Amino acid sequence: MKTLVMGVGNLLRRDDGAGVHVVNRLKRLAPQIDAVDVAMGGVEILEAMRGYDRVIMVDSITTGTEPGTIYRVNIAGGEEAPRFSSSHGVDLVTTLELGRMLMPGEMPPEQFLIGIEAEDTVNFSVSCTPRVEAAVDRVVKDILIFLGQRNDFDL
Amino acid sequence: MKTVTIDPITRLEGHGKIEIFLNEEGNVENAYLQIPELRGFERFCEGRRAEDMPIITPRICGVCPVAHHLAAAKTLDAAYGVEPTETARKLRELMNCGYFIYDHTLHFYFLGAPDFVVGPDAPPMDRNIFGVLKKVGLDVGREVIRHRAYGQRITEIFGGKATHPTCGVPGGMSKGLNEEERQSIEDMAGSCVEFAKQSLGIFDDVVLSNQDYVDLILSDPYQLNTYNMGLVDEDNRVNFYGGEIRVTDQRGREHDKFREQEYLDHVCEHVEPWTYSKFTYLKDVGWRGFTDGPRSGIFRVGPLGRLNAAEGMATPQADDEYRRMYETLGGRPVNSTLAFHWARLVELLYAAERAMELATDPGITGTDLRNPVGEPGEGVGVVEAARGTLIHHYNLDREGLVERVNLIVATTNNYADICMSVRDAAKGLIKGNKVDQGLLNMVEMAFRAYDPCFGCSTHSLPGQAPLQVNVYDAGGRLVETVQRG
Numbered sequence: 001m002k003t004l005v006m007g008v009g010n011l012l013r014r015d016d017g018a019g020v021h022v023v024n025r026l027k028r029l030a031p032q033i034d035a036v037d038v039a040m041g042g043v044e045i046l047e048a049m050r051g052y053d054r055v056i057m058v059d060s061i062t063t064g065t066e067p068g069t070i071y072r073v074n075i076a077g078g079e080e081a082p083r084f085s086s087s088h089g090v091d092l093v094t095t096l097e098l099g100r101m102l103m104p105g106e107m108p109p110e111q112f113l114i115g116i117e118a119e120d121t122v123n124f125s126v127s128c129t130p131r132v133e134a135a136v137d138r139v140v141k142d143i144l145i146f147l148g149q150r151n152d153f154d155l
Numbered sequence: 156m157k158t159v160t161i162d163p164i165t166r167l168e169g170h171g172k173i174e175i176f177l178n179e180e181g182n183v184e185n186a187y188l189q190i191p192e193l194r195g196f197e198r199f200c201e202g203r204r205a206e207d208m209p210i211i212t213p214r215i216c217g218v219c220p221v222a223h224h225l226a227a228a229k230t231l232d233a234a235y236g237v238e239p240t241e242t243a244r245k246l247r248e249l250m251n252c253g254y255f256i257y258d259h260t261l262h263f264y265f266l267g268a269p270d271f272v273v274g275p276d277a278p279p280m281d282r283n284i285f286g287v288l289k290k291v292g293l294d295v296g297r298e299v300i301r302h303r304a305y306g307q308r309i310t311e312i313f314g315g316k317a318t319h320p321t322c323g324v325p326g327g328m329s330k331g332l333n334e335e336e337r338q339s340i341e342d343m344a345g346s347c348v349e350f351a352k353q354s355l356g357i358f359d360d361v362v363l364s365n366q367d368y369v370d371l372i373l374s375d376p377y378q379l380n381t382y383n384m385g386l387v388d389e390d391n392r393v394n395f396y397g398g399e400i401r402v403t404d405q406r407g408r409e410h411d412k413f414r415e416q417e418y419l420d421h422v423c424e425h426v427e428p429w430t431y432s433k434f435t436y437l438k439d440v441g442w443r444g445f446t447d448g449p450r451s452g453i454f455r456v457g458p459l460g461r462l463n464a465a466e467g468m469a470t471p472q473a474d475d476e477y478r479r480m481y482e483t484l485g486g487r488p489v490n491s492t493l494a495f496h497w498a499r500l501v502e503l504l505y506a507a508e509r510a511m512e513l514a515t516d517p518g519i520t521g522t523d524l525r526n527p528v529g530e531p532g533e534g535v536g537v538v539e540a541a542r543g544t545l546i547h548h549y550n551l552d553r554e555g556l557v558e559r560v561n562l563i564v565a566t567t568n569n570y571a572d573i574c575m576s577v578r579d580a581a582k583g584l585i586k587g588n589k590v591d592q593g594l595l596n597m598v599e600m601a602f603r604a605y606d607p608c609f610g611c612s613t614h615s616l617p618g619q620a621p622l623q624v625n626v627y628d629a630g631g632r633l634v635e636t637v638q639r640g
Contacts, residue, residue, distance in 0.1 A: 037319075046300060047300075101288070125199075
């Protein structure tokens with residue numbers, strides 16, 4: 001099964017870059033995995049997803065719970081998917097709906113979102129806060145195991 | 156006094172908040188747009204290597220990465236006292252055209268068109284891209300996705316990644332074009348020219364053929380008589396990459412024209428206590444508060460500002476559209492804020508035509524990519540971003556490390572205008588405490604026309620409703636909350 005991991009976020013805005021950190025870590029640990037940093041997301045993710053069987057999106061999320069909390073959501077369902085509104089014009093659910101509408105048959109049938117609860121997305125820094133950093137490690141590990149990669153890695 | 160807060164603003168690039176202050180009669184007293192500050196970015200850059208600036212600044216915000224990249228590269232050219240080679244200059248301009256293609260396409264169809272194509276009075280849940288597609292058809296939707304991707308691919312051919320380009324270096328470019336890449340850009344640009352014409356056709360069919368919409372565009376609350384600013388070539392035609400900065404007045408006459416290095420002599424920044432962001436104004440005219448007219452130094456940038464500040468477009472079909480726009484709307488300058496959308500489409504056609512010209516320029520595959528740099532010092536670089544004039548200014552120390560950074564982004568240049576447009580729209584549309592969602596959307600329309608980006612935008616996924624309106628009484632107590640979504 002052809003899988004793509006997409007990291008969304010701004011690497012300079014501390015925890016906002018969590019998804020991008022996950023992708024960068026994966027690229028280093030398992031270069032055989034297709035992983036891309038799609039930065040601010042938006043409509044271009046449709047292009048990136050084209051032709052894959054499965055996509056795993058990793059993004060930071062701010063719901064007000066404990067920083068570092070990890071959410072795993074199956075977003076392939078369409079209407080049942082939670083209505084996250086992104087800070088960036090075209091939100092994720094809209095984008096995916098658009099993909100199903102305009103490119104039927106080309107969108108990955110399996111779509112997952114991994115959200116990492118952020119603590120600080122305001123200050124400029126290329127490193128995450130400690131709890132989010134720990135969550136990044138966990139998510140990297142989870143993805144490697146999920147994709148049947150090695151499970152003896154040293155993060 | 157009552158306060159109406161619209162937060163967050165739907166369909167915008169980034170976060171923002173509009174606060175509308177009502178008086179005792181329930182009429183609009185004032186309106187302010189609050190932008191989160193670009194906190195600490197300048198400090199983040201200090202001490203870094205100069206050549207990192209074109210890599211770092213595109214990450215300020217994912218909306219204008221290419222414009223920041225090119226402004227940074229131009230600033231380094233100036234700071235190192237080097238002119239880029241002829242080929243490098245053309246490559247950079249071509250890259251900027253690719254970025255304008257994808258950015259203007261996205262804005263028109265996803266952010267602007269829902270108001271016009273679907274209609275300002277349509278229910279909020281239909282006023283989005285799906286409503287647009289219902290009206291124009293799925294085939295147009297596929298064309299939108301395809302051509303937005305073409306614009307992005309053009310920038311990727313140079314920059315590696317469209318969102319994080321790495322090709323601009325002081326004195327030129329790190330990578331040239333081979334024949335295969337050139338051919339591919341020519342094909343994509345050709346297709347984008349047709350797509351831009353099709354988009355102008357849609358604007359004609361849906362907006363201009365509807366007298367209500369034309370009246371809306373020309374209606375009083377959406378007029379602002381400010382100065383206009385943009386980069387122009389030697390014939391005073393719009394240019395996205397270089398030339399001189401031209402300022403025209405409320406009657407379309409040239410008020411000022413200066414080289415990018417001289418911006419500090421012509422543009423000042425004003426500070427208000429209620430926001431961290433600054434307001435730019437023309438130094439020789441001065442700051443007179445939030446007011447328009449010849450005595451107020453406030454100016455507009457972005458698609459409409461650029462077209463008003465110029466005398467035409469440098470490509471034939473876009474120039475025809477330029478003239479048609481001014482003929483239809485009563486001559487230059489056009490001061491209707493909602494005409495930004497039309498101006499954006501004229502620019503989309505120009506970007507595609509100009510990309511085509513550059514892609515077929517015999518010198519574009521040249522290998523003279525970079526000139527040797529001089530000693531590090533101070534530099535200013537200006538390019539047109541999709542949203543308007545973007546200024547970078549760095550001081551480098553003798554080791555080539557960054558000592559001081561000042562960035563004036565397009566949204567800062569339009570900040571005072573946006574606040575005034577919101578206030579005027581609110582004045583015309585909210586009266587006697589009557590605040591319904593249709594009216595609020597008209598206020599947002601004024602704001603959205605500028606396509607403002609908030610430099611510090613992040614991409615965390617918030618879980619709240621897309622629109623919330625809070626009404627406060629004179630004592631600051633929350634008396635009403637209206638939610639949209």
